Amino acid sequence: MTTHTATAPVAPTPAQKKRLPQEFSILLVLFGIAAFFEVLGWFLVGQSFLGNMSRLQIIILQVSVIGIIAVGVTQVIITGGIDLSSGSVVAMSAMVAATFAQDANWPKIIHPALVDLPWFIPLMVGLAVGAAAGFVNGWLITKTRIPPFIATLGMMVSARGVARWYTDGSPVSGFTESFAMLGNGMGRWAPVVIFLVVAAVFHIVMRYTRFGKFTYAIGANPQAARVSGINIESHLIKVYMIAGLLAGLAAMVAIARIKTAQAGMGLMYELDAIAAAVIGGVSLSGGRGRITGTVIGALILGVMLSGFTFLRVDAYYQDIIKGAIIVVAVVVDIHRQGKRSKKT
Amino acid sequence: MTTHTATAPVAPTPAQKKRLPQEFSILLVLFGIAAFFEVLGWFLVGQSFLGNMSRLQIIILQVSVIGIIAVGVTQVIITGGIDLSSGSVVAMSAMVAATFAQDANWPKIIHPALVDLPWFIPLMVGLAVGAAAGFVNGWLITKTRIPPFIATLGMMVSARGVARWYTDGSPVSGFTESFAMLGNGMGRWAPVVIFLVVAAVFHIVMRYTRFGKFTYAIGANPQAARVSGINIESHLIKVYMIAGLLAGLAAMVAIARIKTAQAGMGLMYELDAIAAAVIGGVSLSGGRGRITGTVIGALILGVMLSGFTFLRVDAYYQDIIKGAIIVVAVVVDIHRQGKRSKKT
Amino acid sequence: AEPLKVGVAISVFDDNFLTALRTGMQTYADDINVELQVEDAKAEVGNQLNQIQNFIASGVDAIIVNPVDTDATISMSDDAAAAGIPLVYVNRQPINVDMLPDNQAFVASNEEDSGTLQTQEVCRLLGGKGKVVVMMGELSNQAAIQRTKDIHDVIATPECAGLEVVAEQTAKWSRTEGSDLMTNWISAGIEFDAVIANNDEMAIGAVQALKATGRTMDSVVIAGIDATPDALAAIRAGEIDVTVFQDAAGQGKGAVDTAIKLVNGEKIEQKVWVPFELVTPANFEKYMR
Amino acid sequence: MVNASQLEAVSPRGATPQVKPYEYVLEVVNARKEFPGVVALDNVSLRVRPGTVHALMGENGAGKSTLMKIIAGIYHPDAGEIRLRGEAVHLATPLAAQEAGIAMIHQELLLMNSMTVAENIWIRREPRNAFGLVNHARMHQMTTELFDRLNIHLDPDAEVSELSVANRQMVEIAKAVSFNSDVLIMDEPTSAITEKEVAHLFEIIRGLREQGIGIVYITHKMNELFEIADEFSVFRDGHYIATHPSSDVTRDDIIQMMVGREITQMFPKEEVELGDLVLSVQNLSLEGIFENISFDLRAGEILGFAGLVGSGRSNVAETLFGVTPATSGSIEIDGQAVSIKTSHDAIKLGMAFLTEDRKETGCFLPLDIQENAQMAVIHDDFVKYGFVQEARLEKACLEISQKLRVKTPNMHECIENLSGGNQQKVLIGRWLLTHPKILILDEPTRGIDVGAKSEIHSLITQLAHKGVAVIMISSEMPEVLGMSDRVVVMHEGHVTGILDRADANQVAVMDLASQ
Numbered sequence A, B: 001m002t003t004h005t006a007t008a009p010v011a012p013t014p015a016q017k018k019r020l021p022q023e024f025s026i027l028l029v030l031f032g033i034a035a036f037f038e039v040l041g042w043f044l045v046g047q048s049f050l051g052n053m054s055r056l057q058i059i060i061l062q063v064s065v066i067g068i069i070a071v072g073v074t075q076v077i078i079t080g081g082i083d084l085s086s087g088s089v090v091a092m093s094a095m096v097a098a099t100f101a102q103d104a105n106w107p108k109i110i111h112p113a114l115v116d117l118p119w120f121i122p123l124m125v126g127l128a129v130g131a132a133a134g135f136v137n138g139w140l141i142t143k144t145r146i147p148p149f150i151a152t153l154g155m156m157v158s159a160r161g162v163a164r165w166y167t168d169g170s171p172v173s174g175f176t177e178s179f180a181m182l183g184n185g186m187g188r189w190a191p192v193v194i195f196l197v198v199a200a201v202f203h204i205v206m207r208y209t210r211f212g213k214f215t216y217a218i219g220a221n222p223q224a225a226r227v228s229g230i231n232i233e234s235h236l237i238k239v240y241m242i243a244g245l246l247a248g249l250a251a252m253v254a255i256a257r258i259k260t261a262q263a264g265m266g267l268m269y270e271l272d273a274i275a276a277a278v279i280g281g282v283s284l285s286g287g288r289g290r291i292t293g294t295v296i297g298a299l300i301l302g303v304m305l306s307g308f309t310f311l312r313v314d315a316y317y318q319d320i321i322k323g324a325i326i327v328v329a330v331v332v333d334i335h336r337q338g339k340r341s342k343k344t
Numbered sequence C: 001a002e003p004l005k006v007g008v009a010i011s012v013f014d015d016n017f018l019t020a021l022r023t024g025m026q027t028y029a030d031d032i033n034v035e036l037q038v039e040d041a042k043a044e045v046g047n048q049l050n051q052i053q054n055f056i057a058s059g060v061d062a063i064i065v066n067p068v069d070t071d072a073t074i075s076m077s078d079d080a081a082a083a084g085i086p087l088v089y090v091n092r093q094p095i096n097v098d099m100l101p102d103n104q105a106f107v108a109s110n111e112e113d114s115g116t117l118q119t120q121e122v123c124r125l126l127g128g129k130g131k132v133v134v135m136m137g138e139l140s141n142q143a144a145i146q147r148t149k150d151i152h153d154v155i156a157t158p159e160c161a162g163l164e165v166v167a168e169q170t171a172k173w174s175r176t177e178g179s180d181l182m183t184n185w186i187s188a189g190i191e192f193d194a195v196i197a198n199n200d201e202m203a204i205g206a207v208q209a210l211k212a213t214g215r216t217m218d219s220v221v222i223a224g225i226d227a228t229p230d231a232l233a234a235i236r237a238g239e240i241d242v243t244v245f246q247d248a249a250g251q252g253k254g255a256v257d258t259a260i261k262l263v264n265g266e267k268i269e270q271k272v273w274v275p276f277e278l279v280t281p282a283n284f285e286k287y288m289r
Numbered sequence D: 001m002v003n004a005s006q007l008e009a010v011s012p013r014g015a016t017p018q019v020k021p022y023e024y025v026l027e028v029v030n031a032r033k034e035f036p037g038v039v040a041l042d043n044v045s046l047r048v049r050p051g052t053v054h055a056l057m058g059e060n061g062a063g064k065s066t067l068m069k070i071i072a073g074i075y076h077p078d079a080g081e082i083r084l085r086g087e088a089v090h091l092a093t094p095l096a097a098q099e100a101g102i103a104m105i106h107q108e109l110l111l112m113n114s115m116t117v118a119e120n121i122w123i124r125r126e127p128r129n130a131f132g133l134v135n136h137a138r139m140h141q142m143t144t145e146l147f148d149r150l151n152i153h154l155d156p157d158a159e160v161s162e163l164s165v166a167n168r169q170m171v172e173i174a175k176a177v178s179f180n181s182d183v184l185i186m187d188e189p190t191s192a193i194t195e196k197e198v199a200h201l202f203e204i205i206r207g208l209r210e211q212g213i214g215i216v217y218i219t220h221k222m223n224e225l226f227e228i229a230d231e232f233s234v235f236r237d238g239h240y241i242a243t244h245p246s247s248d249v250t251r252d253d254i255i256q257m258m259v260g261r262e263i264t265q266m267f268p269k270e271e272v273e274l275g276d277l278v279l280s281v282q283n284l285s286l287e288g289i290f291e292n293i294s295f296d297l298r299a300g301e302i303l304g305f306a307g308l309v310g311s312g313r314s315n316v317a318e319t320l321f322g323v324t325p326a327t328s329g330s331i332e333i334d335g336q337a338v339s340i341k342t343s344h345d346a347i348k349l350g351m352a353f354l355t356e357d358r359k360e361t362g363c364f365l366p367l368d369i370q371e372n373a374q375m376a377v378i379h380d381d382f383v384k385y386g387f388v389q390e391a392r393l394e395k396a397c398l399e400i401s402q403k404l405r406v407k408t409p410n411m412h413e414c415i416e417n418l419s420g421g422n423q424q425k426v427l428i429g430r431w432l433l434t435h436p437k438i439l440i441l442d443e444p445t446r447g448i449d450v451g452a453k454s455e456i457h458s459l460i461t462q463l464a465h466k467g468v469a470v471i472m473i474s475s476e477m478p479e480v481l482g483m484s485d486r487v488v489v490m491h492e493g494h495v496t497g498i499l500d501r502a503d504a505n506q507v508a509v510m511d512l513a514s515q
């Protein structure tokens, strides 16, 4: 028999090793992709990719809309759900709100009585429409117990129909100057500012509030969450409502920026938003992921888009490469995080 | 204190009650929807909906392509995965195979040396392209351990790019008569026959072969499957390959039927196929579902499409209602199956 | 000298007509040594705005836009004007066509002609009298709306007052949907003498469905628009009776030419029309390449 | 019951008893296994003779399951060798291990819940007909034969998800036996079943032993050890300590080897002055599951719940806690009638509930220890303006986990990487943080080692001292009898009797439990 000194079973290492945050690996992927374009840029185009203010602006600008949606979608995915309706909800909120944002000089006014309203009225309408759609999603999922995939797929199809039906498919334009500022204010940085504020707020919500902790708990183990006293139904409804609300906000930013609303808007945005979240390390099986990761994921998508145009990559190849990069980004992330996913 | 006669600790009902097959409830939904259109038909259009051979044909015909894909997707979902790439794989297989199916009289031949080939050559090419895409999906999922959602999302984007790139986006038409028979033979029933044969074969495979049992086992509990000695990696690769192969087959049927192949083909087919499976009772969390359910799910989609046109429902409302019906079908199914989902 | 760099933003690649326009543009640009960077907005207006801004950031010499949403063109025009980059809209008429800045222009065919040419020919073939079904394109699309309006305008003229529209639905520009829609019409017992489709793809779908039910092609007049190779083959086979040639390559070429002129500071007409041409069994061979 | 001749009918490979050229059917020599940050096994060895039951003992996290998973081909050792029937083997996959004649019952249930019992048992070994198709009728028959042999009463066509945990455990056992392997590993097979099934399982094990099978048996239930084991080995902290025939040692010796110190009192029950009536349950019913449950509970009292598997004890607890609200009956707390519709209601009323199934209803596996521990307490406590008070909370969590001796480097370790026993402690910590007035414990020491078990028992006693009213459901008879002031016995959804401590003994309880 070998002898052993008895050690106390609990040994919290006094100096807890500070681990690198999970997002670190995906941040490296982002830098890697950017550096790749920078180097290729010098070789192929003779220009700096990043050393160009207007390009940096457009990189962030073009992911702002997807990014705002992705923040909401991230919460939904953390609960173990999915939201396929975001793109269509964008279109629906956009169409409805746009009819409240027109100015009197526009030739094609939808509600002649409701022109030149202050900017926050269409904004509120857009948010409300988005939140309502989210509420329906959440309600269906919790009350009828259908899978989120189906509830939001149904909403995806229906909301697109509503968007088309609302103005018979015609686009709505001619917004008041004040409303258009939502997408063009602050020297055109408004969408970026809105995106970053939304991301910061929800970063805090997810990490430091009870609401956030409950969201993770539900995704990690709904049954255990219920026994721990969490009201899953009402919490999920809130989460889907927030996702809808943020889709509505994204819609407002998008239409204010492009100054028109169209029923075909937001097509496939849901996939881009989900991709941003998953590239950013959010686990589709729930319980894992962070807003910072999603923001980085969205930036990766933005850098790719700009980088392709910058290098004059053919549109055909763009898609082929984009698909590959999505895969590679996630592969690299998984392998850097390594240990955690070792289980069968 | 009440008295009780002692029973064996575990009490299997001696006369095992023969349960109704799971698909029964969803079959009722199908009949319900058909009856709904029938009744409305008499009221609104003054015609029978179902009592019309050519309508019945088109109902099945228009779901054949989605149905073939859905059979493959069903297997993937039963393993607990998902395949978002089917629609794009349809386009890619179609474009590549179509260039081998042209006849010599067509003004825009892609490979002038390869015309008037026998029909099975383009067919084989299409199947091979589909299977190759499926192989890549399966390989990525098992070897790099990225979630199926991401692997197939990447493939969705990339395969669409390949489809466009292959002929620079121009459509390919002018197929040989023999190839066109795949979509028009047997008095135009060919797609239906192919669909039903595929469904029957995979019904047997899933229920009566070890391959099928393994597929369920992996979806039900991958760790348990692994310790039971199943080689998950190689099995999953096969499953995704079959899904790709069937997407390729669907592509062949589709282009033979409409006699042209376009890079934009198959858009959103993946969602219709997934919807068919889920409406048919296939669980997105894996381990549950049957091919018969998927076939019924596909038929529900087909009946809806025809029904709307039959009632001359406005396109706007069609989408709104379609979304709602997808949801309602699943709700009804879940509630009829009732007990199983009672657990918190 | 450095070749001119032109950024091209196409609304959607998966469209046969726009593919012809795009390839026509590319071929011409290669001939005259202009470098094109072509982007696909995938029918999403936000994507397109991003692409244009990316072009501006990359410092192209000119931009050609085939707008996704013709209402969204104001901010595109503003952006390009602010950067001092010439801009040419092609094929789809921007909402601000009458107030374009000086270094911007519009190249297209006049959609008022397409549906008109098509319907007048149908009217002539039917002798001014008969029942017509109309297959519309995607309803959010200006061309679909204009072409459908053209049909009704022609029917409103005294010569064609005998025509009657018995059904009118959308088949979303697609062959499959056209075929399914036609089958549904037939099974609903709708009778008609002519099919007027907003494009050739839907017309071909209608032909396939009609043939399947055994209707002879002489007994019905089928009209499409675009003169795609498939449609021309169908004319040769005696299936389609009328189509309208929209000179896709011509529009592409015109757009490039206009862009070059704008870069060189030449004075130009801000609306450049490329004419539509009627295609019938009598002249279709001219369009087969 | 089972006897050797019955088992002979379907005998394993090498059925004819003959002189075996090897002494050990299974040998592990100097195995080492490291996980990121933990050395789970360091240079351990294990030798199992054919025809013996070899018990493997050790505290939670000692590395028992890890070694078993190595033998079953699930993990690959970093160093060391495995010998089967005297020959070195390389077990690359679970399949390779199976083919080499090793079968295993896993500690955590590993079944395909959406498939039938028969499909689970015969997966990959399904009988096939001439066309290569699975012969379901034959499979059903084979299952029935197997069940008859093992005296298990389950419907082969039932879906596993419909079975109780105990019955799932029985399916696992049947599956492992069906391999007719030379080596059978049982990793805590009795953690989810009651005495009756345990006795039954031992019958099965004795039958298998007679056939010359080498059985590795892991348990934390000391009383089982002397009943079934021929030899035992002890591990501590990933190290091999010793191997002895069980006739050579006493129970205290083993505990001494496992824990490295002495544990004097197994059930440190102390007399506690009972306080006021805290909980009074009248005619509580949940339609179709249980009926007319009535009992009282005083401050400082420990009320044990005994019964056979499936008698409805867990269901009563779930209903009391609002997980599945009652269909009729009344609950009074401190003399006030209360309505408990959700777990949140129960928590607000000062109740806490440790559920029986760690994995299904307990742990948040992707989350870390602190997040797991805090989840029940951040409803009102530790929250200000919706924000969680991290610093205070971390301190509280650390305190409680030290008190419970959770073996972990820090509070931010993912709970998934803890051993089962340590996970259980974290979950107990979750509920202690809420400072409950009424504590419901459903199988509180399932899968917990002796050391920790006695810690938990003294903790329960301490809580009782402080006036906490405790309901303790347990399938371990000595635990219920040792700890309870009174014992409620249930049978098929009814209370068949409530015994005072003085009257409560094994016979009396079993009598009421099986009526």
Ligand SMILES: Nc1ncnc2c1ncn2[C@@H]1O[C@H](COP(=O)(O)OP(=O)(O)OP(=O)(O)O)[C@@H](O)[C@H]1O
Residues within 6 Å of the ligand: D035, D036, D038, D039, D040, D058, D059, D060, D061, D062, D063, D064, D065, D066, D067, D107, D417, D418, D419, D420, D421, D422, D447, D449
């Ligand atoms: N997959 C893993 N990743 C990291 N660490 C692990 C993993 N599996 C086990 N460990 C660690 O290895 C050690 C041994 O664990 P093991 O499960 O073998 O213990 P055990 O003796 O079976 O305990 P118990 O009696 O609680 O089941 C523990 O410290 C555990 O935390």
Ligand SMILES: Nc1ncnc2c1ncn2[C@@H]1O[C@H](COP(=O)(O)OP(=O)(O)OP(=O)(O)O)[C@@H](O)[C@H]1O
Residues within 6 Å of the ligand: B342, B343, D162, D163, D164, D165, D166, D192, D289, D307, D308, D309, D310, D311, D312, D313, D314, D315, D316, D356, D475
């Ligand atoms: N969700 C449910 N739906 C249907 N029956 C259930 C459900 N949960 C439990 N049962 C059944 O109720 C009975 C009582 O189960 P319960 O788990 O309460 O028993 P127990 O005495 O705690 O036994 P165990 O020791 O297995 O926990 C069992 O027959 C079980 O199969």
Ligand SMILES: [Mg+2]
Residues within 6 Å of the ligand: D064, D065, D066, D107, D187, D420
């Ligand atoms: Mg263990």
Ligand SMILES: [Mg+2]
Residues within 6 Å of the ligand: D313, D314, D315, D356, D442, D473
């Ligand atoms: Mg229990």
